[in-house]
Amino acid sequence: MALPLIRSGKNISKHAGERVAVQGVYASIDLRRLYKPPPQYAGHVAIRLDDGETVLLEPSWRPDARRSDVEREAHEGRLVVAIGILHDEAPDAPDGTASVRMPCLSDLESIALAS
Numbered sequence: 088m089a090l091p092l093i094r095s096g097k098n099i100s101k102h103a104g105e106r107v108a109v110q111g112v113y114a115s116i117d118l119r120r121l122y123k124p125p126p127q128y129a130g131h132v133a134i135r136l137d138d139g140e141t142v143l144l145e146p147s148w149r150p151d152a153r154r155s156d157v158e159r160e161a162h163e164g165r166l167v168v169a170i171g172i173l174h175d176e177a178p179d180a181p182d183g184t185a186s187v188r189m190p191c192l193s194d195l196e197s198i199a200l201a202s
Contacts, residue, residue: 089129090104090106090107090108090109090170091107091108091167092107092109092110093107093108093109093110093136093142093173094109094111094136094137094141094155095127095136095137095138095140096112096136096138096140096190097138097169097174098197099139099140099142099173099190100158102173103118103173103174103175103189104172104173104174105172105173106152106170106171106172107151107168107170107171107192108168108170109134109136109142109169109170109171109173109175109192110122110134110165110166110167110168110201111134111135111136111137111142111166111167112134112135112165112166112167113132113159113163113164113165113166113167114132114133114134114135114163114164115128115130115131115132115139115159115163115197116128116131116132116141117129117131118131118134118141118147120189127170128156129153130152130155130156131143131144131147131152131153131154132144132154132159132193134167134169134190134192140187140190141190142173142189142190142191143177143187143189143190143191143192144169144171144191144192144194144198145191145192145193145195146177146181146186146187146191146193147177147186147187147200148182148184148186149193151195158198162198164198165195165200166200166201167199167200167201168199168200168201169192169195169197169198169199170197170198171192171193171194171195171196172192172194173190173191173192173194174190174191174192174193175190176188176189176190176191177189177190177191177193178191178193
């Protein structure tokens with residue numbers, strides 16, 4: 088059975104909690120709580136969907152949320168497809184620290200350039 092393909096934010100809540108493929112533009116993001124230009128990137132990445140909605144790759148508190156330099160250099164600004172579990176809001180950190188409130192793809196299985 089084919090995975091649901093998420094390209095727009097309107098499909099996020101419908102498929103929350105499911106294993107999905109998310110397609111969009113790979114983009115580094117600044118997750119500082121008090122944003123002040125210029126952006127400061129710490130390795131966190133999101134996929135920007137067709138309608139501008141962004142889906143974070145892994146909850147920000149997980150060590151693997153900081154994507155590798157190799158992955159970022161290979162995918163930054165390019166159309167990608169990532170497979171994982173979709174959340175309409177990133178899961179909370181187990182220790183209770185503040186978490187990012189945005190859609191999230193967790194338990195990432197793969198990320199590849201879209202064909």
